[in-house]
Amino acid sequence: MSKKVFVFLAEGFEEIEALTPVDLLRRAGIVCTTVSIGDSLEVIGSHGIKVVADRFFDEAECMKGDAVILPGGMPGTINLSKHYGVKNVVIDYNKRNKLIASICAAPTILGEMGLLEGLKSTCYPGMENKLYGSDVIDEVYVKDGNFLTSKGVGTAIDFALKIIEILEDDNLKENIKTQIVY
8 A cells, every 4th residue: 555645835835845755756656645735726835836736735634644744945834834734733643653754944843843852853054943952963864753854955855765765665765766867
């Protein structure tokens, strides 16, 4: 049975950080669904690129996945952080030890929720002070517990490949790397 991943899209999301994982996970055969947290399926990224999400946010449905991805970008991260339902899903996934992957500014959402306390993490440079209680590591990505955090646009491919490795295995990750000539 295929793994299911939900990628939350808020107005002002960073396009590369959201769509690179979607592309690579789908290549890997992982069901990856983009979810608009707004009132339109059309979500405009931080660089004006319009993306049509696969579905609207439905808290009950989003609880049925194996992982969630929180892309960064501004004001996308702020918009995600204000969404009560997204926070509920993150809390539920954390309780059930499911993968919560965030990139760029989005790890600050987890930091502000107190979920990274005592864990290692990373984020977009200059935002480390919002990873409350976390041991901030200067790496492309950091996996600690059921959290995967990453730095930003330039790390999106590595971030997506690590998600594939976590959800499936290293062989599939390597096959996808070969496919995309990485």
